[in-house]
Structures are given as structure tokens and as C-alpha cells.
Amino acid sequence: MWNDTEAARLLGITYPIVQGPFGGGLSSVELTAAVSNLGGLGSFGAHIFSPVQIRDIVAHIRERTASPFAINLWVDNEDPAMAGFDQASFECHVGRLHAHYAALGLDPPAFPDRFGQNFDEQIEALIEVAPPVISFVFGIPSPRIIEACRSRGIRMIGNATTVEEARAIEAAGIDLVLASGAEAGGHRVSFLEPPERSLVGTFALIPQVRDAVRIPVVAAGGIADGRGVATAMALGADGVQVGTAFLACSESGASSLHRAALLSDRARHTTLTRAFSGRLARAIRNRYSEDMAAYGDDLAPYPAQNWLTNSLRAAAIERGRDDLLPIYAGQSAALLRHATAGALFDALIRETGQAFRTRAVR
Template identity: 55%
Template sequence: MWKNTEVTHRLGLTVPIVQGPFGGGISSVDLVVAVCESGGLGSFGVHHLDGNGIREVASAIRARTARPFALNLWIPLGDADDPQVDDAAFDRSAALLQPYCDELGLAPPARPARFAPRYAEQIEAVLDVRPAVLSFVFGIPTADILERCRALGIVTLGAATTVAEAVALEQAGVDMVVATGFEAGGHRVSFLRQPEDSITGTFALVPQVADAVRIPVIAAGGIADGRGIAAALALGAQGVQIGTAFLACVESNAAPVHREMLFSPAARETGLTTVFSGRLARGIRNRLMDELQPHAAQLPPYPVQNWLTSAVKKAAAAQGRPDLMSLWCGQAAPLLAQRDARALMATLVEETTRVTRRLDGR
């Protein structure tokens, strides 16, 4: 039976379906609870929150479900925790965004004291609230953090875009690995090589990772229905992580105009770009992506560029302007059919059961 895998057994799930964590405020407690109560693993991206914010999120989730859930953090990559960007570079990037600020009625951005919360504060908060799962991207926690997770009974789940990254995660003592194909929406979470050099597709990546490591493999990227789940399991995965299909549900905190765009013909045209955050990410092609792309090499890295564009993206979402937002979207978006998370979970289970039974019959 496809539901009985090492992932379901280890995490206490009914089905081996993980909701992809969304960063930047588009995760929601409603979505996590809906997925958890439907037997999957709900995930909340907390990399934009400080320690108190993380504690509040965990408390809100636990007030509504007793099921296991995951909190997701970004491991500091390079100097991301304390970016070294001089005022001149900051001003140059701000100037590029000024026409869009004017168009949306925004004041020019002023340099903040910090561009993002400190990782040390975040990880201590996650360990303090003890979620069932700590998932993470852009690297590997230090050995002492992984040891503390083991002592606290927290399962660790790291993302890999290459076989080498998956092996590195296993060798460090991480419990499970998410093999992330280039079809996935949102950020490319590479950490051993440049993301532009780590764009293997899911169908090629998953079986190679499954052959290379002993820990459970969860497939991600281009999976949006039961056919994709069945295919991933056939390739050696013990579970799947699904992002875009859950992002499109009303329970997510994505702006209504973003969710509508995921169901539109525009979702067939996605692109990889660094212009929104300073890191390579996949989203629906739009005006802001196209107009900033010629300047991509001169833009500051994450989190500086992410902070600079945040006000523009937020105002555009509030004003219903998809042309000036980051519209994260995977390549499987044309397969989307459900707008309710519980209905989506039920459909995924029904479809996967039907597909696996048909294949078993053959």
C-alpha cells in the first residue's frame, strides 16, 4: 500500500505527503492545520520571523491541531546573516526600484538596521518550541544543533538539489532528505554549487538520490496530482513534498491575485530569476521580472535585495498588481484543480490510490 512508507511511520502521518513550506509570510496556520488534520505534514516557513514570532506561530498551530507539523528555516549561506553591502550598492539598487515605488505610491526605501532576523535567535526559538520536524534549506545545521534536535526528538529534514548535497546531509546526520527537482516553484535551495549549476529534474534526481543514501527520500518539484505521487514513489521516494498546489489553496497566505494567477494561462510561463530576492527562484514571468533582469548581475545578494523589493511586492499584492509581484510557481501549475486544502488532500489520496491500483493490476 502506497501510504505505508518510512516517512509515514517515522513522522506519524496517515499519508506520505508533505506540504511545502512557504517563506516571506505566505505560509499560514490555516493551511498547516488543514494538511495536518488530513493526515499529511503541514509546514510553516519561519525564516522571516524573529524568535517571538516563531513561538507565536507554533502556539497558534498547536491550539488547533495535535498532529505533527514542521517549521522551516533557511540556513545562513555565505554572509546572509550579516550581509556586507555598502551604502553605494544599496542606493544603486534602490534607485532601480524607485519608478515602481512611484507607481505604487511608496516612499523611497531607507536602509534598515538589519535586513532579516538573526539565525541564532531563530534556531533557538525552534528548538524551544520543539516541532515534530525541523526542515531547512540552503545548507546543513551545525553538528551541535543536529545533536540537540536528536535529544529533543525533533526529526530533521534537509533539502538537496544534487546527489552530492543529499550525501552531505546524510553524512551530517540529517534524518531525511527532500530531493528537489528544478521544476519546483520558489527558491532553488542549492548550497554546494551555484543554483544555476544545480538544476537536475525531479525524474532524474530522485532515483539517483535514492540509490546514493540510506535515509528516506522525499521527492519535490513538478508534483501536483496522484500521478506525480505514484511516479515519485516508483522512483524510490518514500514520500512527496508538494508546494504550488497548496500555495493555490484559499488557506494559504498568498495574495488572492497570486492564487488566481496560478490557475491562469500565465502559469504556463515560469522563469528562474534572482531579481526578487537576490537568490535564484522560479515564478511566473511578469513585468517586474523582465524589466529588472538586465540588471541582475548588479543587484545585491539576499537578504538585501529581498528587503528592497519587499515593499514593492507587498503594495502590488494589496493593489491587485500581478505585474509587480513575485509570483512563485512551479512547472506543474497547469495541473491544478483544487482551491481548498482539505479537498486537495482528499483528491491526492484518491488519485494516488487509483493510479497505484491500476499499475498493480498490470
């Protein structure tokens, strides 16, 4: 059977299908548990949450499923430029957003005591509650953290956008590598080179990573139906991660505006931009991303830019303004047609089996 792979066995799941972990509050306990209960690996993006919140999230997921699930963290939670980001820098970038704050009836934000979370504090809390799987993006955790995970029986997934990153992940002792192609929605999680120099397409990346490492390879980016699953596995993947298609499901933490946009014709037009968070990410083009393109890469670093746009996101949702909302989406979004996790998962299983049977007949 196509689903009996090393990745599935290592993760303890029936089908080697991983639900993409969504950051920025787009993940939900409901979706994570639903995918795990269906036989895949549900995932929850926790990088914006405090250690206390992370403990609660894991507890809530465990209340909903007895099957394996993953929690995702960002190893690198702050750009180097944050070291020099002071009040004057803050005011400069607030000024650039003044028209958008005004359009939503918002006062400009004040300089905060803290822009984001601390990875070391987050991972300490996460190892303590020991979810079945932890996935890491934007880097590789320290040997101490890897050993702590291993001693607690936690499986680890590292995210790579190049062959070199995949090799580094294997050398560090991570259990599986997720090869993320440039078609993927959300953030480009490169860590050895700038993301603009790491934009390898999924179906070029998979066989190269497969040839370069011995650990199981999970493919991500542009996979939204059974044809994509079967193709990725034919190229050497032991499993796939499906992100945008699950984000469009009613169980996700995405707003109704976001889900509607993913299921519309607008989903055919995505762009890579730093305008929403300060880090390069793929989203549907809209007024905000086009307006901010005038500044090029001269934007606040992460997490300052992300913090500056937080109030914009909340107000845009409240006022129905998806032209000012980050609508993260992969290049496969135009293929989406399922509005629930159950319908999507069933279709992925059915279509993948059919694709392999058709190839066998040919």
C-alpha cells in the same frame, strides 16, 4: 498500501505527503494545521520571523492540531556579498527600482539597521518550543544543533538539489532528505554549488538520490497530482512534498492575486530569477521579472534585495498589481484545479491509489 512508507512512519503521519513550507509570509497556521489534520505533514516557512514570532507560530499551530507538523528555516540567511553591502550599494540598487516604487506611489526606502533575521537566534527559539519536525534549506545545521534537535525528539528534514548534497545531509545525521528538482516553485535551495549548476530535474534526481543514501527520500518539484505522487514513489521516493498546489488553496497565506494567477493560463510560463529576493527562485513571468532581467545577476544580495522589494510586494497586493508581485510557482502549476486543502488532499490520495491500482492491473 502505498502510503505505508518509512518516511510516513518516521514522521508519524498517515500519508507520506508533505505540504511545502512557503517563505516570505506565504505560509499560514490555517493551512499547516489543515494538512496535518488530514493525515499529511503541514509545514510553515518561518525564515522571515523573529524568535518571538516563531514561538507564537508554533503555539498557534498546536492550538489547531495535535498531529505532527514542520517548521522550516534557512540555515544560510545571508549571502557573502552582504559583507560589503554599504550605503552606496544600497542607493545604487534603490535607484534601479525607482520606477517601480513610483508606479505604486511609494517613496524609496531608507537604509535599515538590519536586513533580515539571524538563524542562530531563530533555531534556539525553535528548539526550545520543540515542534515535531524541523526542515532546513540552504545548508546543514551544525552538529550541536542536530544533537540538540535529536535530544528534544525533533525529527529533521534536509533539502538537497543534487546527489552530493543528499549525501552530505545523510552524513550529518539528518533523518530524511528532501530531493528538490528544478521544476519546483520558489527558491532553489542549493548549498554546495551555485543553484544555476544544480538544476537537476525531479524525476532524474529521485532515483539517483535513492541509490546514494539509506535514509528516507522525499521528492519535491513538479508534483501536483496523484500521477506525480505515484511516479515519484515508483522511482524510489518514500514520500512527496507538494508546494504550488497547496499555495493555490484558500487556506494559504498567498494573496488572492497570487492564487488567481496560479489557477490561470499564465501559470504555464515560469522563469528562474533573482529579481525578487536576490536568490534564484522560480516564479510566473511578469512585468517586474522581465524589467529586472536587464540587470542579469547584478542585483543586491540576499537579504538586501528581498528587503528592497518588501514594500513593492505589499503595495502591489493593495493596488491589485500582480505584474509587480512575485508569483512563486512550479512548472506543474498548469495542472492545478483545487481551491481548498481538503479537496486537494482528497484528490491526491484518491488519484495516487488509482495510479498504483492501474499499474498493478497492467
